[in-house]
Amino acid sequence: MRGLLGKKVGMTRIFDSNGDVVPVTVLQAGPCIVTQIKTEKNDGYNAIQVGFGEVNDKHLSNPLKGHFKSANAKPSKYLAEFDVVPGFEYVSGSVFHVGIFKTGDYVRVSGYSKGRGFTGVIKRHNFSRQKKTHGTGHTERAPGSIGQASDPSRVFPGMRMAGRHGNAKVTIENLEIMEIDKRKNYLLVKGSVPGPKDSVVAIER
Numbered sequence: 435m436r437g438l439l440g441k442k443v444g445m446t447r448i449f450d451s452n453g454d455v456v457p458v459t460v461l462q463a464g465p466c467i468v469t470q471i472k473t474e475k476n477d478g479y480n481a482i483q484v485g486f487g488e489v490n491d492k493h494l495s496n497p498l499k500g501h502f503k504s505a506n507a508k509p510s511k512y513l514a515e516f517d518v519v520p521g522f523e524y525v526s527g528s529v530f531h532v533g534i535f536k537t538g539d540y541v542r543v544s545g546y547s548k549g550r551g552f553t554g555v556i557k558r559h560n561f562s563r564q565k566k567t568h569g570t571g572h573t574e575r576a577p578g579s580i581g582q583a584s585d586p587s588r589v590f591p592g593m594r595m596a597g598r599h600g601n602a603k604v605t606i607e608n609l610e611i612m613e614i615d616k617r618k619n620y621l622l623v624k625g626s627v628p629g630p631k632d633s634v635v636a637i638e639r
Contacts, residue, residue: 436517437638438464438530439486440621442545444631448612448622458612458622461543463637464531465619469505469513471524480518484530485510486634512634532619535611535639541621542607544636545629549601559594604628 443460450456470483489511491499502509506527518524535541555561555577564574577596581589606627613622627635 436519437541437636438466438516438532438534439484439512439514440464440619440635440637441487442627442629442631442633442635443620445626446622450612456612456624457626458624459609459627461621461623461627461635461637462619463535463621465529466531467507467510468524468526468528468530469502469507469510471526472515481515482518482524483513483515485513487511514636516638532614532616532621535614535621535637537611537614539611539639540608541611541623542605542638543609543623543627544603544605544638545627545633547600547602547604547628548630550599552597553599554596555594558596558599561594 440461440463443462445457445459447455447457464486466484466486468482469485472479472481472483474480485502485507487510489509491509494502494509499509504526550557554575556563556575561577564570564576564578566574577594580593580595606625609623609625609627611621612624614620615622621637629635
């Protein structure tokens with residue numbers, strides 16, 4: 435399989451062979467259970483649907499209960515699809531874990547960034563502050579002009595202004611796997627990944 439669902443555990447640091455400090459993010463990759471095998475004949479494309487995380491039956495709808503039952507799989511809290519590996523025979527209900535990766539691989543990690551709420555243009559768009567003197571008043575963090583006057587008499591779409599910031603899907607590519615702990619299903623990837631601790635991420639090769 436090309437990837438797994440996982441959870442961001444946190445960040446730490448390790449030392450490489452040269453004694454240099456390397457910042458790493460600890461990810462719990464799996465275990466993920468195969469809940470559906472999609473084929474081009476039945477679904478129009480080839481993919482593997484996997485589930486991650488435990489959930490109580492009472493929190494599932496009846497269609498989802500039937501979906502997991504037909505796949506002979508335990509109910510999962512999160513579902514995602516990944517590309518298939520050509521030639522590999524997948525079986526519903528089988529479990530994949532961190533063993534599909536190896537040290538030195540480069541992976542792509544997707545998650546949702548931390549929500550910042552309603553923020554101004556300096557924090558949201560990296561605007562510079564205005565000067566505090568010479569008639570500026572108390573608007574040093576204001577965005578300034580947002581358009582023309584009588585013509586065209588409107589603000590164009592996409593104008594960078596204050597608003598909701600964060601909580602958007604972010605993908606970081608080419609993160610190197612530094613270490614693997616198969617006992618705990620932990621991956622240590624070089625650098626940072628989006629989202630707070632305990633957030634769900636998708637790890638793909």
